[in-house]
Amino acid sequence: MQRIIRLGTRASPLALAQAEETRDRLRAAHDLPPEAVEIVPIKTTGDQVLDRALSEIGGKGLFTKEIEEALFDGRIDIAVHSMKDLPTRLPEGLTLAAVLPREDVRDAFISPTARSLADLPQGAIVGTASLRRQAQVRRRRPDLQVITFRGNVQTRLRKLEEGQAAATFLAMAGLNRLGRPDVATRAMAAEEMLPAVAQGAIGLEIRADDDTTRLAVAPLDDPDTADCVATERGFLDALDGSCRTPIAGLARLDGGDVVFQGEILRPDGSEAHSIATRGPRADGARLGYEAGQLLRSRAGPGFFDHLG
DSSP, rough: OOOOEEEEESSSHHHHHHHHHHHHHEEEETOOOOOEEEEEOOOHHHHOOSOOOOOHHHHHGGGTTHHHHHHTTTSSEEEEGGGSSOOOOOTTTEEEEEEOOOOOOOEEOOOOSSSSSSSSTOEEEEEEOOOHHHHHHHHHHHSSEEEESSOOHHHHHHHTTSSSSSSSEEHHHHHHHHOOOGSSEEEEEEESOOOOOTTTTTEEEEEETOOHHHHHHHHGGOOHHHHHHHHHHHHHHTTOOOTSOOEEEEEEEEEEEEEEEHHHHOTTTSOOEEEEEEEEEEGHHHHHHHHHHHHHHHHHHHGGGOOO
């Protein structure tokens, strides 16, 4: 009898779309029938607590903890994650086995009344749950009011329609995967708003000792995406990045090199430090880590006082 491969995922429409993409790639890679791959939605703490910022209830691990528990328990074989939600240090016994080809890395500016961040009137309200986006908006437009906007893509769009804010931001990757790129008023270039580390990438996490599943997902791994994401996550790791730290980073490939840009900000946007570097793509993780260490040193210990 054919073994059923079970994919664990958050239950949001976007997370399910990412799991469906993973399922389709698995089936195509191994010529599997539809019933051979099952999607198992899992409710995470981060999805259930929507009235507070993630930084107040424990950070990014709240989107992965329950899914990883299902991996350990054997209820699922593969955890499908948005890579930007995955902590840099994985629990012992679990490993990142593959990274799918990356989608659009850019942030989408969304507003029913303005064409861009610069066009918003003075004092306008911008809603976003991301500390990075909050800090970047405050850095560029300190006159704007920034409020916390939590919930899935549909919830945040509904809040915008209700007039709770004049504008918000979402990832272009998520809108594309949901078939809604038309929602974006404008896709923002990295020079305008540097994206989150690993934005647009999907990661597949498995049990470290599960060689059968490791072989099954191997054809899905995209080396170009994996090298860029490794560079960005190295940067995040050096900075002890969490949902309490406004950090942005983007790696691109240029021939045999990886080109990296990174930025750290104070949450109120009053101070920012950036770095640009390049090196052999095979050394990407080390390059990113060293860039993070250099930026940490340049900013000085006082810069991180807000982290407590």
